[in-house]
Amino acid sequence: MILPFTKREITYILSWKEEVFWPDEMRLVAKLQRALDGDQPLELSRIQLKILWGWAEDQMAGSLGREVRNTEERAIMDKLQSTLQ
Numbered sequence: 001m002i003l004p005f006t007k008r009e010i011t012y013i014l015s016w017k018e019e020v021f022w023p024d025e026m027r028l029v030a031k032l033q034r035a036l037d038g039d040q041p042l043e044l045s046r047i048q049l050k051i052l053w054g055w056a057e058d059q060m061a062g063s064l065g066r067e068v069r070n071t072e073e074r075a076i077m078d079k080l081q082s083t084l085q
Contacts, residue, residue, distance in 0.1 A: 001043065001044055001045075001046070001049065001083055002041045002042065002043045003041075003042045003043075003044060003049075003079055003080075003083060004041075004042075004079060005035070005042055005076070005079060006075075007036055008072065009072055009075060009076050009079075010032050010035055010036045010042065011036060012072045012073075012076065013032060013052070013055070013076065014029065014032055014033070014036070016055045016056075016058070016059045017029065017055060024047060024048065024051060025051060027048070028044070028048045028051055028052065031043070031044065031048070049080065049083060049084055050084075052080060053080055053084065056073075056076065056077060056080060059073070060073060060077075
């Protein structure tokens with residue numbers, strides 16, 4: 001699935017994880033970095049989308065289900081939710 005994240009949103013997502021240990025997370029970070037560095041779209045598997053959703057949940061510390069105040073977080077969540085449905 002192709003996600004229409006802006007470079008600013010990708011940079012914001014990358015700031016969520018200082019260290020990754022699992023191979024699936026490493027592949028996701030690599031895809032995010034390639035999308036940030038180039039002009040190719042960000043294409044993620046269903047599992048990578050779920051990993052990204054987990055990162056968002058961690059970042060927002062349980063604010064899912066409530067209104068997100070940060071503009072970048074709101075845009076990221078809207079795009080993730082529409083893709084995961």
